[in-house]
Amino acid sequence: MDQLYTQLKNYGKVKIDEPMSKHTSYKIGGPAKYFVVVEDVNKFIELLKYLDGEGERYMILGGGSNVLVKDERYDGVIVQIRDQNIIIKDQIVEASAGCPTVRIAQESIKAGLTGFEWGVGVPGTIGGAVRGNAGAMGSDMSKTVTKVEVYRDGEVFELHNEDCTFGYRDSVFKHDGGVIVRVWLKLEKGENKDLQKKALMYMDQRNKTQPKGNSSGCIFKNVECNMMNAELLKNIPAEFVERGFIPAGWLIDQCGLKGYRVGNAEVSEMHGNFIVNLGGATAEDILSIVDRIKEDVYTKFSINLEEEIFII
Ligand SMILES: Cc1cc2nc3c(=O)[nH]c(=O)nc-3n(C[C@H](O)[C@H](O)[C@H](O)COP(=O)(O)OP(=O)(O)OC[C@H]3O[C@@H](n4cnc5c(N)ncnc54)[C@H](O)[C@@H]3O)c2cc1C
Structure with missing residues (x-):
């Protein structure tokens, strides 16, 4: 038995x-x-x-729903946080980083709290959701997070919402390596049966627009129009320009890439921003589709798509 293995056993399985x-x-x-x-x-x-302290190479895994792990061996430690503790008091939800986002949404609804119903359809943990400022149905984590407990460089400290520098699928944690340990959300009081209805409607909408196969959700970020010059926007439908962003799925569809397949991976016919694993796909298959999409979208629209998923 090597020494690192023996040490790691002090902390978990x-x-x-x-x-x-x-x-x-x-x-x-x-x-x-x-x-x-x-x-x-x-x-x-x-x-x-x-x-x-030991200078070991490591990375954090939450629910693994926004990552593409490469096929070769990761020569280090992957740490998965599974603490699912959740406490709801008045309008405040306190959750450990390993708590599933879906569970927080469901418990909040049960407690008659509104503002997080959109979380019912988002896989993964709340730690991962805060890091990526996950969102759906016009909302995102930045709208409800009040405080985050963070580990960084040997220190544990709290950050308030305004210090998390939330942006579109972005936060300070993506840039400074901070690890989210606990999260506090503030929600509003609502009527339980209305909240249930809203959550069901969100799920229904998701089922109609997203493929069921194994995926990591949307591969690319949508494109913010304020990053583009007026000349480039001429080729983009007015409704997207008015909304302020261009769906990456639309760009991919315009390149005729729906159904494009490499090995056992395919651009979903249902949603262009999903690449699904048809069964037995490799990371190599997904990455070669990612490259092809980026190339075609750049050639047609002069837009550089940026990955939403994290590649390990
Ligand atoms: C079918 C499907 C639908 C989806 N729909 C949506 C959607 O509507 N909206 C949306 O925003 N996303 C969506 N996603 C993507 C994904 O569910 C979210 O991004 C989710 O919040 C990721 O959480 P996770 O715990 O799975 O993170 P992981 O995939 O485990 O990790 C993602 C990144 O976060 C890091 N990380 C994880 N936990 C922590 C932590 N505690 N502290 C610091 N870093 C951490 C990891 O190191 C990695 O870099 C979808 C995914 C799928 C498969």
């Missing part, structure tokens, strides 16, 4: 050469040299301090 395909919504990903599942946020912090 450890597996060696665990295939990440078992832990990602894509069902894709090569093995991690060490995979540690931590059930408690305090142990999580201790583990991060230990890894930083």
Whole structure:
């Protein structure tokens, strides 16, 4: 038994050469040299301090629903936070980073709180959702987060909403490596049956527009119009320009790429911004589709698409 393995066991369950395909919504990903599942946020912090102190290579996995893990072995430690603790008091929801976003949405609805019904359809953990400022149905995490407990460089501290620098699918954590440990949301009081209805409507809308196969959700960010010059916007429908962003799925569709297939991966016929794993696809398959899409969209629209997913 090597020393690192023995040490890691102090913090959670450890597996060696665990295939990440078992832990990602894509069902894709090569093995991690060490995979540690931590059930408690305090142990999580201790583990991060230990890894930083030892200079070990590591990365965090939440629900694995916004990542593409490459096929080759990850030569380091992948830490999955599974602490699902949630406390709802008055209008404040406090959740550990490993709590599923869907569960927070459901518990909030049960508690008669409104503002997070859109979370019923978003897979993954609240930690991952805060990092990427996840959103749907016109809302996003920035609208409800009041405070975040963060680990960075051996220190644990709190950041208030305004310090998280939330932007479209963006936050300070994407840039400074801060790890989200706990999250506080502030919601409004609502009528339970209206909230249930709204959540069902959101789910219904999602089912009608998104493919069911294994995926990581939207591959690319939509394109903000304020990043583009007037000349380029001439080729874009007015309704998108008025809304302020161009759906990446529309750009992909305009390039005739729906149904485009490499190996066992395919651009969804239902939604151009989803690349689905038809069964047995490799990260290589997905990445070669990603490259082709970026190239074609650039050639046709002079737009550089930016990945929303995180590639490990
Ligand atoms: C079918 C489907 C539908 C989706 N629909 C939506 C949608 O409507 N809106 C939307 O925004 N997204 C959507 N997604 C994408 C995804 O669900 C969200 O981005 C989600 O919030 C990711 O959370 P996660 O825990 O799975 O993150 P992971 O995929 O595990 O990780 C994503 C990134 O966050 C980092 N990370 C994870 N946890 C932490 C933490 N505690 N602290 C710091 N960094 C962390 C990881 O290192 C990685 O870089 C969808 C995905 C799927 C598969």
